[in-house]
Amino acid sequence: MIKILIADDHNVLINGLKLIFAVRDDFKIISVANNGQEVIDLVKSECPDVILLDINMPLLNGYQTLEILKSDYPEIKVIILSMLNDKRNVLNMLEAGAKGYLFKDTDDKQLFNAIEMIQQGGYYVSEDLQSILDEFLANSKCADKKNKQLLSSRELEIVSLIVDGNTNAEIADLLFLSTRTVDTHRKNIFHKLNLNNTALLVKYALENKAFLGLQ
Amino acid sequence: MIKILIADDHNVLINGLKLIFAVRDDFKIISVANNGQEVIDLVKSECPDVILLDINMPLLNGYQTLEILKSDYPEIKVIILSMLNDKRNVLNMLEAGAKGYLFKDTDDKQLFNAIEMIQQGGYYVSEDLQSILDEFLANSKCADKKNKQLLSSRELEIVSLIVDGNTNAEIADLLFLSTRTVDTHRKNIFHKLNLNNTALLVKYALENKAFLGLQ
DNA sequence: ATTTCAATACGCTTTTTACGGTATTTTTAA
């Protein structure tokens, strides 16, 4: 019997998953959470074997939740259930310790399959992502974990203000800094993220909210 | 018997909905579609009463699909099932002719309720959106439908290139235009959308992909 | 047939960003 915890803020999806799992008596959904905070609250008492984790959730998103789980409950296996088909997202989640990454358009059999394989210690991703998983597994041997917390909290604060349309002067006013300081932060952010203009920064920020800890 | 068509590219959600509706013999899911094109292909032969429509779908998104449905099958009632809680999105879909807007975190009863009310000719939205619906209903009396196709196709082309990080000079090169022309387009876009810098434009574009016809 | 709109392009000015630095202080980690 594999004990499963589901975390997603969309109840229709949760209800769907409940009914999908109802036909299997070797899987049991022991609890559901609507956000990451609920996951953290529940794991201690419920001791799930596997967590099906959404990325976009209120309070504590999937990435943040995964980081906490990996440090406090490293034996729990986490499968990401997401609709984001973005290479960076998938790699980020694998690097954060997810054992699987499935799109929400997955079918029942694939879901069952993934859980079984991961419970046995393997990895499992949707077909399209196999090459990303291979890349991750190849790199993980070299054991160079680089991109941990790429941006500082001050930098994140500034990214968020840029995304909201503020100029350096406005940001300086809001944070009681010199415009020069904001300018330097902006330059450092560009350098760290390997970007060269505001449009790309905003795009990057919106596509990586979860990993940047924005919103 | 209310005949329902479900359109969503996430099969887990579709499976969930199927099972949710299985307990009701006055509702029948007569078909499912994974994208807007399938919806258009199916409505002719299947004649659904109500369509549950996702916004983010490949090939033809929910907004585009709704526009086609409203012109070719105005009697079919459309309920948006989305996870976008953004005022502009909700208003856009209502203005395009949707009769309901539910979040994917809705529960079974609310879903049944919505379908029944809408089938009887009413509107139904998730609780949080009631004020937006009221605003829409108030404005729709004045019958001034303004924001139809706000941006021209050339302007959309330029928005998309801006979002990808191109400068005016680069865009001019790509489109064989003068930098001045691109500059004018950019100014016109800002004016039409009531924005004043690139960061806000990129944010707006990414949050309104469906309505802008991007990607 | 005429108005409207989209697409094109230019002029001028100011603001903002981008990119190359350097440098001090404070915080954090080894």
Next chain:
DNA sequence: TTAAAAATACCGTAAAAAGCGTATTGAAAT
């Protein structure tokens, strides 16, 4: 306790964007 990283601030220049315009052409609509 010493080195590294983060936060702060400045200097200068060039490029780009933003904010005012105006104007011509061609297509579409009325």
